[in-house]
Amino acid sequence: MVTIPVEIQILFAGLLFLIGLIGLLVRRNVIFMLMSIEVMFNAAGMVFIIAGAHWAQVDGQVMFIFMLAVTAAEVSVGLAIILQMFHHYKTLDVDELNKLKEIN
Amino acid sequence: MAILLALIPILPLAGFLFLSIMGGRIPRRMIAFIGAGLIGMAAMLTPIMGLIFLVSPPPGGAIAVTLWEWISTGGLTAAITFRLDALSLVFIFVITLVGFLIHLYSVEFMADDEGYARFFAYMNLFVSSMLILVLADNLLLLYLGWEGVGLCSYLLIGFWYKEPANGYAARKAFIITRIGDTAMIIGLFLLFIHLNTLNIQELMQQAAVKWGQGSSLATWAALLLLGGALGKSAQLPLQTWLPDAMAGPSPVSALIHAATMVTAGVYLIARTHVLFALAPAVQLAVATIGALTLLLAGFSALTQHDLKRVLAYSTISQIGYMFLALGVGAWSAGIFHFMVHAFFKALLFLAGGAVILVLNEEHDIFKMGGLRKKLPVVFWTFLIGSASLAALPLITAGFYSKDQILWFAWSANKGNPWLWAAGLTGAFLTSLYTFRLVFLVFFGESKIQPTHQPGRLMVIPMVILAAFSLLAGFIELPGSMGHIRLFSGLLDTILPTVNMIHGNLPEVFFQVLSAVVSLTGIYLAYLVYLKKPALGDSFNKTRLSNFFYQGWDFDRLYDILFVKPLVWLAEIDKNDFIDIFNSAIARITLWFSSLLSLTQNGKLRWYVMGFAIGIVFILTILMNL
Amino acid sequence: MNTIFYIAAALALISTGLAIAGKNAIHSLLFLILSLLSISVIFYILGAPFIAALEIIIYAGAVMVLFIFVIMMLNVGMERETEKRWLKPRMWVVPLILGTILLIDFIFMLKTMAHEETARQIILPKQVGVSLFTTYVLGVEIAGMLLLAGIVGAYHLGRQKKKVIHRFLKKEEIIEVPNLKK
Numbered sequence: 014m015v016t017i018p019v020e021i022q023i024l025f026a027g028l029l030f031l032i033g034l035i036g037l038l039v040r041r042n043v044i045f046m047l048m049s050i051e052v053m054f055n056a057a058g059m060v061f062i063i064a065g066a067h068w069a070q071v072d073g074q075v076m077f078i079f080m081l082a083v084t085a086a087e088v089s090v091g092l093a094i095i096l097q098m099f100h101h102y103k104t105l106d107v108d109e110l111n112k113l114k115e116i117n
Numbered sequence: 118m119a120i121l122l123a124l125i126p127i128l129p130l131a132g133f134l135f136l137s138i139m140g141g142r143i144p145r146r147m148i149a150f151i152g153a154g155l156i157g158m159a160a161m162l163t164p165i166m167g168l169i170f171l172v173s174p175p176p177g178g179a180i181a182v183t184l185w186e187w188i189s190t191g192g193l194t195a196a197i198t199f200r201l202d203a204l205s206l207v208f209i210f211v212i213t214l215v216g217f218l219i220h221l222y223s224v225e226f227m228a229d230d231e232g233y234a235r236f237f238a239y240m241n242l243f244v245s246s247m248l249i250l251v252l253a254d255n256l257l258l259l260y261l262g263w264e265g266v267g268l269c270s271y272l273l274i275g276f277w278y279k280e281p282a283n284g285y286a287a288r289k290a291f292i293i294t295r296i297g298d299t300a301m302i303i304g305l306f307l308l309f310i311h312l313n314t315l316n317i318q319e320l321m322q323q324a325a326v327k328w329g330q331g332s333s334l335a336t337w338a339a340l341l342l343l344g345g346a347l348g349k350s351a352q353l354p355l356q357t358w359l360p361d362a363m364a365g366p367s368p369v370s371a372l373i374h375a376a377t378m379v380t381a382g383v384y385l386i387a388r389t390h391v392l393f394a395l396a397p398a399v400q401l402a403v404a405t406i407g408a409l410t411l412l413l414a415g416f417s418a419l420t421q422h423d424l425k426r427v428l429a430y431s432t433i434s435q436i437g438y439m440f441l442a443l444g445v446g447a448w449s450a451g452i453f454h455f456m457v458h459a460f461f462k463a464l465l466f467l468a469g470g471a472v473i474l475v476l477n478e479e480h481d482i483f484k485m486g487g488l489r490k491k492l493p494v495v496f497w498t499f500l501i502g503s504a505s506l507a508a509l510p511l512i513t514a515g516f517y518s519k520d521q522i523l524w525f526a527w528s529a530n531k532g533n534p535w536l537w538a539a540g541l542t543g544a545f546l547t548s549l550y551t552f553r554l555v556f557l558v559f560f561g562e563s564k565i566q567p568t569h570q571p572g573r574l575m576v577i578p579m580v581i582l583a584a585f586s587l588l589a590g591f592i593e594l595p596g597s598m599g600h601i602r603l604f605s606g607l608l609d610t611i612l613p614t615v616n617m618i619h620g621n622l623p624e625v626f627f628q629v630l631s632a633v634v635s636l637t638g639i640y641l642a643y644l645v646y647l648k649k650p651a652l653g654d655s656f657n658k659t660r661l662s663n664f665f666y667q668g669w670d671f672d673r674l675y676d677i678l679f680v681k682p683l684v685w686l687a688e689i690d691k692n693d694f695i696d697i698f699n700s701a702i703a704r705i706t707l708w709f710s711s712l713l714s715l716t717q718n719g720k721l722r723w724y725v726m727g728f729a730i731g732i733v734f735i736l737t738i739l740m741n742l
Numbered sequence: 743m744n745t746i747f748y749i750a751a752a753l754a755l756i757s758t759g760l761a762i763a764g765k766n767a768i769h770s771l772l773f774l775i776l777s778l779l780s781i782s783v784i785f786y787i788l789g790a791p792f793i794a795a796l797e798i799i800i801y802a803g804a805v806m807v808l809f810i811f812v813i814m815m816l817n818v819g820m821e822r823e824t825e826k827r828w829l830k831p832r833m834w835v836v837p838l839i840l841g842t843i844l845l846i847d848f849i850f851m852l853k854t855m856a857h858e859e860t861a862r863q864i865i866l867p868k869q870v871g872v873s874l875f876t877t878y879v880l881g882v883e884i885a886g887m888l889l890l891a892g893i894v895g896a897y898h899l900g901r902q903k904k905k906v907i908h909r910f911l912k913k914e915e916i917i918e919v920p921n922l923k924k
Binding site: 726729740 | 836840844847850
């Protein structure tokens with residue numbers, strides 16, 4: 014068992030989240046954006062596990078399992094959307110998908 | 118029995134309500150049946166009420182029925198009360214009878230129109246409003262009918278609203294009569310403040326008691342009421358709307374000109390005759406305005422090309438005669454002329470409408486001609502109407518009514534030779550322009566072929582009205598020939614008799630003179646428009662003719678006097694600081710909107726960036742709390 | 743044990759960073775799998791062996807395989823040139839600044855947090871399972887429905903247009919989104 018302070022653990026999760034966020038902001042390729050979102054999900058789940066371990070409660074892990082379900086659904090729908098997008102626009106650049114904007 | 122009286126205005130109102138709600142869902146035959154049938158029932162009730170009224174004259178000379186209390190606040194009480202006396206009896210008789218015949222005619226005339234139900238709904242409301250107007254026992258209820266009539270005229274003149282010009286004519290009618298209505302409502306306020314009631318009977322009694330002859334208050338009140346009457350009856354300063362009102366369908370013109378609307382002013386003055394008698398200056402103004410209007414409109418009618426516009430100007434002119442009669446104190450003569458005029462003017466409009474209909478909407482009389490043989494029924498009825506309008510001696514009703522007015526204009530104590538001279542000139546003009554119309558449309562060479570003959574429903578009302586145009590005169594024969602005074606005998610119960618100047622010229626002299634004038638006019642029309650058309654053509658090209666054609670350029674005058682300064686002021690006012698403030702608010706909002714809409718650029722990463730910045734911002738603030 | 747945690751954490755951070763910054767999608771995915779494996783190690787150390795296993799099975803297994811399938815189906819070259827064009831150095835500036843501010847916020851927050859002793863205990867899969875099917879049974883049902891919806895949605899969205907054999911049988915289909923600006 015580890016004796017690392019819980020602050021360090023959470024900081025690690027936070028760093029992971031930040032990397033995911035920066036990736037989401039930087040990349041233009043949708044696949045990479047989806048991957049960044051996965052990283053952020055993971056970081057958030059890790060906070061649940063850390064909290065569960067901290068108070069020795071089972072709920073943290075249960076929440077992680079729910080999160081897995083959400084992630085799975087999100088990824089499958091997201092990838093299907095990417096397929097359609099590539100089908101219609103022949104590109105993976107999100108900036109090409111700008112039809113939903115204010116007309117002026 | 119009295120409740121029957123309330124049914125007379127309520128039946129057409131019910132027709133209006135039913136048709137406006139259900140009009141789109143019931144078959145056209147049903148629409149016609151209800152639209153004309155309810156007026157017909159009202160027209161049948163009217164003689165019944167008249168018989169009751171005449172056989173057993175009610176105490177006080179009037180039958181009144183109160184439906185409910187309308188307004189009761191402070192000192193003001195106004196009830197929905199219908200009051201039938203001799204004057205309103207004459208009016209409701211004419212309104213329901215002529216209104217019914219016009220409705221009957223419309224059943225066929227409007228048969229192919231898509232707005233069939235709408236038309237009958239408006240017409241019913243029109244008749245109902247006019248009946249409320251003449252049956253009202255207080256001025257507030259009268260004003261309700263007054264405004265209802267104005268509204269319906271707007272709706273019906275602009276009936277074919279898809280043509281912008283019709284909408285313009287409707288607005289013109291509405292706005293110009295509004296000027297008169299405003300004067301009238303101010304007059305009502307004045308009367309209420311000083312006499313503390315709006316009930317017409319009480320008002321007249323109190324005015325006679327409280328206000329002396331020629332007092333300034335009475336003068337003002339009469340003047341303001343006169344303003345309302347001028348607007349509705351299209352008299353001199355406010356006459357410009359009526360010729361344009363020809364934009365509506367022909368039955369509407371007939372209804373406006375004969376039974377409703379324009380005669381409301383005549384009714385109002387007759388109804389409040391006590392006030393006018395108290396203000397001799399105003400009464401003189403009424404006579405003068407009538408005399409001027411009948412001349413002005415007579416000259417204009419002489420130059421018009423449009424069949425209906427000739428008739429419109431002739432209406433203005435004939436109403437001028439009624440005003441002249443009222444102005445010289447010949448109340449019953451004015452009302453008699455109203456009744457006779459209603460018959461022959463409705464007849465002329467219906468016959469004219471029939472001509473226009475069978476010629477495929479041809480309005481120009483110079484393009485017609487020779488229709489005498491092709492449309493015999495229309496020709497004969499139109500001829501009878503024209504003869505009555507031109508006051509053809511002895512046989513037509515118009516002769517008796519007009520001759521009476523002319524005689525009173527000379528010999529009543531309020532009359533004077535100038536008014537008489539104007540009236541006589543007007544009579545000459547009337548017969549001239551009327552028979553100009555007859556000769557141009559029905560005689561001469563044939564220029565146009567009618568597409569079909571008018572049907573039974575159109576002919577029957579015309580024949581009935583033609584009979585009335587001939588016969589109605591015999592209920593009131595002048596002293597020199599028969600001396601039958603059925604009509605004025607009836608009206609004398611409520612209207613004062615004329616004060617004559619004794620030792621004047623005999624009546625026969627005037628009758629002969631007006632007969633001669635009338636026949637001369639007809640002969641001149643025959644000469645100028647049938648025998649030697651070149652004479653008429655040469656006159657038509659003059660500038661004077663054009664001046665008359667434009668209705669003495671009143672439109673242009675008002676344009677310069679009122680419209681242009683108003684537009685100029687509005688133009689200045691458009692950029693004052695309040696407007697700048699208001700438009701600045703709008704502009705700033707638009708600017709912010711365009712600024713915000715920049716953020717909605719459809720770029721997903723941009724939105725994510727917005728999210729991230731928001732999160733950072735909120736978290737940083739939370740940290741520092 | 744602490745050392746292992748630090749090593750795993752460092753590995754996770756570095757491989758995630760490489761995955762995010764990578765130019766080749768397959769390489770990035772492999773880095774991501776590495777990151778997930780390290781995270782799974784951390785989970786194990788934190789006393790959650792069941793979650794550690796799930797992390798490998800579902801994330802590193804199923805989800806990443808899904809990604810790889812999609813990349814292969816699209817069969818895009820994943821040219822380094824396009825990615826280079828998309829990933830200009832100056833694009834990193836603003837996200838990094840934001841990230842730094844957020845990191846400072848995190849540290850600040852953690853510093854002000856009251857220090858508490860951690861109760862050290864391994865939570866076994868059995869406990870998780872019992873909790874899942876007693877306390878959280880409603881959540882499980884809802885998660886099941888969500889997954890069903892995900893399946894239906896993915897099927898619907900991922901369906902390709904039918905191939906038409908003859909041009910006369912072809913139905914006109916408007917693919918282009920109408921340009922509203924006109």
